[in-house]
Amino acid sequence: MAVDITLSVNGVPYPLTVDPHASLLHTVRGDVGLTGSKEGCDDSECGACMMLVDGRPVNSCSYLAVQADGSDVTTVEGLSDGETLAPLQEAFLTRGGVQCGFCTPGMLVSATALLDRSPDPSEDEIRTAVSGNLCRCTGYDGIVKAIAAVAAERAAQG
Amino acid sequence: MSTATSMTTSASSRTYVEARDVATAVAAMSAGARPIAGGTDLVVGARHGKAPLPAALVGIHRIPGLGDVAPTDGGGLRIGALVTHATLMADPTVLASYPGLADASAIVGSHATRANGTLGGNVMNSSPAMDTGAPLLCHGGVAVLVGPVGERRVALADLWTGPGRSTAAPDELLVAVELDALPAGGASGSSYVRLQYRRQMEIAIVGAGAVVTLGADGTVTGAKVAITALAPVIHRVAESEAALVGTDGGFEAAKAAGAAAAAAARPISDVRGSADYRRAMAAVITRRAVLTAVRRARGESVPVPASDTTFGS
Numbered sequence: 037m038a039v040d041i042t043l044s045v046n047g048v049p050y051p052l053t054v055d056p057h058a059s060l061l062h063t064v065r066g067d068v069g070l071t072g073s074k075e076g077c078d079d080s081e082c083g084a085c086m087m088l089v090d091g092r093p094v095n096s097c098s099y100l101a102v103q104a105d106g107s108d109v110t111t112v113e114g115l116s117d118g119e120t121l122a123p124l125q126e127a128f129l130t131r132g133g134v135q136c137g138f139c140t141p142g143m144l145v146s147a148t149a150l151l152d153r154s155p156d157p158s159e160d161e162i163r164t165a166v167s168g169n170l171c172r173c174t175g176y177d178g179i180v181k182a183i184a185a186v187a188a189e190r191a192a193q194g
Numbered sequence: 195m196s197t198a199t200s201m202t203t204s205a206s207s208r209t210y211v212e213a214r215d216v217a218t219a220v221a222a223m224s225a226g227a228r229p230i231a232g233g234t235d236l237v238v239g240a241r242h243g244k245a246p247l248p249a250a251l252v253g254i255h256r257i258p259g260l261g262d263v264a265p266t267d268g269g270g271l272r273i274g275a276l277v278t279h280a281t282l283m284a285d286p287t288v289l290a291s292y293p294g295l296a297d298a299s300a301i302v303g304s305h306a307t308r309a310n311g312t313l314g315g316n317v318m319n320s321s322p323a324m325d326t327g328a329p330l331l332c333h334g335g336v337a338v339l340v341g342p343v344g345e346r347r348v349a350l351a352d353l354w355t356g357p358g359r360s361t362a363a364p365d366e367l368l369v370a371v372e373l374d375a376l377p378a379g380g381a382s383g384s385s386y387v388r389l390q391y392r393r394q395m396e397i398a399i400v401g402a403g404a405v406v407t408l409g410a411d412g413t414v415t416g417a418k419v420a421i422t423a424l425a426p427v428i429h430r431v432a433e434s435e436a437a438l439v440g441t442d443g444g445f446e447a448a449k450a451a452g453a454a455a456a457a458a459a460r461p462i463s464d465v466r467g468s469a470d471y472r473r474a475m476a477a478v479i480t481r482r483a484v485l486t487a488v489r490r491a492r493g494e495s496v497p498v499p500a501s502d503t504t505f506g507s
């Protein structure tokens with residue numbers, strides 16, 4: 037029996053009718069139409085589907101949409117201000133944190149969750165935070181440096 | 195065994211309700227629904243084809259009052275079933291008094307697993323490889339279950355009966371796990387150490403938890419040791435504990451405790467390690483867990499999670 041829910045995605049409320057077993061990822065990509073979040077494994081291994089649900093990082097492929105009813109969901113599309121990229125997005129571009137880009141939406145969301153809870157992370161904390169996000173291309177170094185650079189910029193701005 | 199037809203439920207037969215109190219959840223469970231909180235075991239298990247997602251689900255993730263960590267009247271700790279690993283690993287009381295539990299919570303899955311995975315789900319999944327199991331057992335963990343006829347308390351040692359199996363009835367909801375007060379008669383330290391091929395996104399190949407109490411003269415007056423991923427259930431090892439009491443808690447004593455743990459282990463061989471390797475490592479990992487607990491009991495600071503820093507000990 038389909039269930040009526042409301043998902044607030046990047047601040048916009050979407051009334052939806054979903055199958056109880058539908059994943060948050062498929063619902064956001066298919067029903068809401070935001071395809072920034074990727075499906076790499078559908079198995080909580082790769083992190084390409086990472087979203088924030090009420091600020092918590094969630095592997096949305098393995099989270100039921102019905103459980104997010106009434107929650108605030110943030111996807112990669114919610115990080116920028118229109119066409120103006122967020123500092124993390126800029127830093128990924130300038131520091132070699134992006135190659136094919138498939139892991140990038142999830143990486144950015146994980147990094148956002150990290151900096152929200154720990155504004156001045158050590159390199160170890162950064163590596164821990166993105167360890168649930170697999171990247172086939174970059175070798176991770178540019179990603180780690182990009183996150184560290186944004187943390188340092190923020191610290192410098194006080 | 196599941197048949198091909200029962201592997202998937204038709205969309206029309208699936209139901210979901212969200213419970214806002216324990217009674218509603220238990221009523222739904224009595225009618226056949228399975229509880230779901232973070233979904234990090236249930237949904238991921240279904241993705242793996244381990245078991246299909248149950249047709250009837252009851253969301254328990256927003257039940258108020260199940261997400262608290264609070265002291266008990268007896269000086270112990272009550273951890274609500276919905277407390278996440280992320281909360282546990284940063285809780286000041288857990289870090290100060292039950293650091294072995296923080297060691298375990300800090301290495302479960304990835305940060306997303308820890309942000310959503312709950313202690314209750316971990317306990318009721320009854321995995322012999324779950325990281326929090328050994329520390330909970332060492333601290334006398336008791337499951338508080340609520341069913342249609344009321345509440346009952348079951349020691350975790352009597353709850354787990356095998357991989358994925360427990361003595362809880364399908365209509366009993368775990369609401370909390372209670373831990374004993376720290377042992378009297380001296381300063382206590384605890385730890386959990388696992389053998390891991392990588393630091394995150396890992397499942398214990400072998401694990402061990404220890405709680406050690408030292409008297410005023412530094413003699414071990416009490417010890418609890420439990421081993422992980424070395425038998426169908428996580429269990430205490432009385433021989434390891436006996437090998438420690440009365441000693442100075444030094445390397446030789448810890449080594450004897452490790453040897454006893456290896457002797458008690460009944461490991462399997464699988465893709466992550468052979469039985470022989472696991473048995474050999476049971477000695478090493480138990481030794482490290484004991485030595486770490488002793489260091490903490492002596493007041494030394496050992497960072498959480500201990501697994502990342504105890505190589506070579």
Ligand code: FES
Pocket residue numbers: 074075076077078079080081082083084085086095096097098
């Ligand atoms: S698609 Fe969700 S973790 Fe890979």
Ligand code: FES
Pocket residue numbers: 133134135136137138139140170171172173174
């Ligand atoms: S940039 Fe290609 S997977 Fe990360």
